[in-house]
Amino acid sequence: MNLQRLRQIQPYLWTLPLQPGEKRGEVLLYGSAPLLESMDDKVLEQIAHVAALPGLVGAAMTMPDAHWGYGFPIGGVAAFDAERGGVISAGGVGFDISCGIRSLRSNMRLQDVTPKLATLADRLFQTIPAGVGEEGALKLDPKQLDQVLLGGAHWAVQQGYGNEADLDYIEERGCVAGAIPANVSELAKKRQRGEMGTLGSGNHYLEVQVVDRxxxxxxxxxYxxxxxxxxxxxxxxxxxxGHQIGTDYLVMLAKAASRCGIHLPDRELACAPINSPEGQQYLGAMHAAINCALANRQILTHLTRETFREIFPASKLETLFDVSHNTCKQEHHVIDGQSRLLYVHRKGATRAFGPEHAMLPKRxxxxxxPVIIGGSMGTGSYVLAGNSGNSAFASASHGAGRALSRRQxxxxxxxxxxxxxxxxxxILIRxxxxxxxxxxxxxxxKDVDSVAEATEQAGLARRVAFLRPKVCVKG
Incomplete structure (x- = not known):
């Protein structure tokens, strides 16, 4: 990215000045100069297009780990007001709806697991279904899957996967309201019936880590x-x-934008007014996908606990936190001294509420x-804590962010x-x-240390602990 196109506001905050005749809202980019320079110019183009969507509140923003994606850049954040013509965009949520990280703290120390680390890696790999199209032992009929889409992690706990204590440490306590399974296509449901309790492929992983710093x-x-x-x-x-929902609704939202006279600077930003029939239909389907993801991570938590107990009978794994990073959440934020209900798109960005927020568990x-910035096999991950002074609608980085494409x-x-x-x-890879x-x-x-430092220096969240990988299970 050419930094000469930007104006630096603070050491870790930049803006893209408006050009003559350009009609859009403000663009803000969080990060250090080296991180921004490493980003593709496509990131700047995409976030500027987001800033041109109707009903935007404040600025369209990128986090320090941003890279270009479909519609919104990954690491993009934007909030919209439904009462002022705001829109919802599938490209602002992402195809893997509610992709996120569940972190578990244990009563085990590195010296406890080291003698059996290879055995642990092998058993986790055998137990955790991972890979493209990989299915698990759990097969759901249509009625059961609808119950998953309504109940989220609550459904999983009721079926014996984990316990009630887990729910206190999951966003929305494990279940988001407003899910409408009827808004999810039969094809999407068919794809999911054998995939509950599975890891998937790509950048998804299960890692055994040690608190290093x-x-x-x-x-x-x-924590x-x-x-x-x-x-x-x-x-x-x-x-x-989630992927199928994203695919299904792109055409519908694009048609809705055309019907409502919304100019799309990029067809990948297909969107609809939040209060339109199409916007409400997508919201119901997206909320169902969020509950699907929360249930999926709850089942995987249970499988992980069982594997640990098999090898280490005295082991105890507690949910530290579960946070999604591909969502649109309805949240109240103070704007110009008034509390307003906003629809906050976070694509490849994590919610990061500061101290004393009412939605946080008492502990x-x-x-x-807790904010989790995930690493990539050999680079380590970070646990951070949200800040009260967060100026990005309580958002933070979600990972290191790609520097090269998968093909490269x-x-x-x-x-x-x-x-x-x-x-x-x-570091053992399976x-x-x-x-x-x-x-x-x-x-x-990107360098995860630089992303975590920039996230802290930008005031989005502060570093708490660095986690070094020991075992990584991938698809």
Missing amino acids: IFDEAAAQA GLQEGQIVISIHCGSRGL YRAVGQ ASARWQGKQLIGELAQQG TRSMRGVAEEAPGAY
């Missing part, structure tokens, strides 16, 4: 984290159902919401060689796809 002792204590402790992170979403209320990565690296190199670093490993090579992503 603590940055904020008070927040770490509240129950300490150096040398084993943590497990599960990164996945709504699988085939975390004094320090703020697979041309540069070989999966088998990468697995060997990571093993020499003490996968069904060598090409998938190459596509997700650590070098294909």
